[in-house]
Amino acid sequence: MERALVIIKPDGMEKGIVGKVIACFEGVGLRVSGIKMARATKAVVGRHYIADRTWLMSVGKNAKAADAKRGIVTKETEMQIGMRIRSYLMNELTRRPVVAIVFEGENANSVARKMAGATEPRSADKNTVRGMYSTDTYQLADKEKRAIRNIVHVSDSPKSANREIKVWFRSSEIFSE
Numbered sequence: 724m725e726r727a728l729v730i731i732k733p734d735g736m737e738k739g740i741v742g743k744v745i746a747c748f749e750g751v752g753l754r755v756s757g758i759k760m761a762r763a764t765k766a767v768v769g770r771h772y773i774a775d776r777t778w779l780m781s782v783g784k785n786a787k788a789a790d791a792k793r794g795i796v797t798k799e800t801e802m803q804i805g806m807r808i809r810s811y812l813m814n815e816l817t818r819r820p821v822v823a824i825v826f827e828g829e830n831a832n833s834v835a836r837k838m839a840g841a842t843e844p845r846s847a848d849k850n851t852v853r854g855m856y857s858t859d860t861y862q863l864a865d866k867e868k869r870a871i872r873n874i875v876h877v878s879d880s881p882k883s884a885n886r887e888i889k890v891w892f893r894s895s896e897i898f899s900e
């Protein structure tokens with residue numbers, strides 16, 4: 724049985740949709756096996772969004788693609804953009820307490836990511852958590868020099884889930900079937 728980590732980010736907390744978000748993931752067959760509310764420090768967010776070269780480059784690449792669609796050409800490298808967004812995430816995730824949840828199920832990571840939807844809420848499918856509960860865009864986040872507010876973080880593979888879960892939970896706080 725696979726585990727996935729979901730974090731209800733500060734914007735999801737602000738909107739008062741903790742129950743609704745959990746219901747979405749439970750609705751696609753995932754079961755809660757660990758849950759807590761936590762106020763993250765920048766150090767914890769830094770360990771969660773680890774400065775992994777591949778991830779930083781992919782964030783930079785996506786940002787450049789979004790810029791290009793708007794006809795904007797940036798001088799920043801993909802790596803520099805990745806680092807800048809990682810620092811935005813440290814501010815964003817420490818704005819207010821979050822809820823961290825370990826979900827279990829068959830293919831938990833791909834199932835949870837499908838339910839979460841695309842990174843940019845404005846272009847996320849309407850039947851996804853991000854599409855239903857946020858309308859944020861790359862453009863607005865850029866203008867306000869902050870991370871995109873897309874309600875949830877979802878781990879992207881069993882491997883990253885296992886690493887990320889250790890950032891937020893002790894093994895004694897997870898209850899498997």
Ligand code: ADP
Pocket residue numbers: 781782785786808811812841842861864865869870871872873875876877879
């Ligand atoms: P996902 O959360 O969909 O896996 P990423 O791992 O690429 O997306 O990025 C992590 C988080 O960083 C996103 O959920 C979003 O909050 C933020 N983010 C990503 N790209 C940008 C960007 N170009 N501008 C602002 N924030 C961004």
Ligand code: MG
Pocket residue numbers: 877879
């Ligand atoms: Mg990601």
